[in-house]
Amino acid sequence: MSQSRILPFYMAYPLPMYYQEEDTVTRDLEYLQQMYPSEAKRYQKIIAEILNQIDYEGSCIYDEYPDKWQLYRLTKTIMDKVKRTEGESSDEKNWEWIEEFVQVLLYYEIYKKRHANHNGILKF
Numbered sequence: 001m002s003q004s005r006i007l008p009f010y011m012a013y014p015l016p017m018y019y020q021e022e023d024t025v026t027r028d029l030e031y032l033q034q035m036y037p038s039e040a041k042r043y044q045k046i047i048a049e050i051l052n053q054i055d056y057e058g059s060c061i062y063d064e065y066p067d068k069w070q071l072y073r074l075t076k077t078i079m080d081k082v083k084r085t086e087g088e089s090s091d092e093k094n095w096e097w098i099e100e101f102v103q104v105l106l107y108y109e110i111y112k113k114r115h116a117n118h119n120g121i122l123k124f
Contacts (some may be wrong), residue, residue: 026115043102046081047109050074061110071110075103 036044054061060070079099086093 026112029112040101040105042085043078043082043098044105044109046085047078047102047106050078050081051106051109051113055113061113066110071103071106075099075106078102078106 033044051061054074060066060074079095079102082098082102083095
C-alpha cells in the first residue's frame with residue numbers, strides 16, 4: 001500500500017522540465033525570426049536597441065498589464081528613428097502600414113524580453 005504513494009523521480013521535480021520546454025520555445029521563435037525579410041530585420045534591430053535602453057527593473061515593459069498609451073508612445077519613438085534612418089526614400093513609403101508592422105514587432109520583442117529566463121525564472 002505505501003508503494004503506491006511513491007512518485008517517480010521525473011514526476012517529483014517537474015519544474016526543470018517546464019523551464020526546458022520554455023527555452024525550447026524561445027529558441028524556436030528566435031530561429032523563425034532569423035527568416036524575417038531584410039526590411040523587417042532592420043526594424044527589429046531598431047526596436048531591440050530602443051528596448052535595451054529601457055530594459056531595467058520597474059520598466060513599463062515588465063508591467064503585468066502594460067499601458068496601451070505607453071506602448072503607443074514607444075511605437076512613435078521607434079517610428080521617428082525609423083524615419084530618420086530611411087532618409088530620402090521616406091516620401092514614397094506607406095507609413096501607416098509600417099507603423100502597424102513595427103507595433104507588432106515591438107510586442108513580439110517585449111514578449112521575448114519578458115520571458116527571457118537566464119536563470120530559469122520568469123522575469124515578471
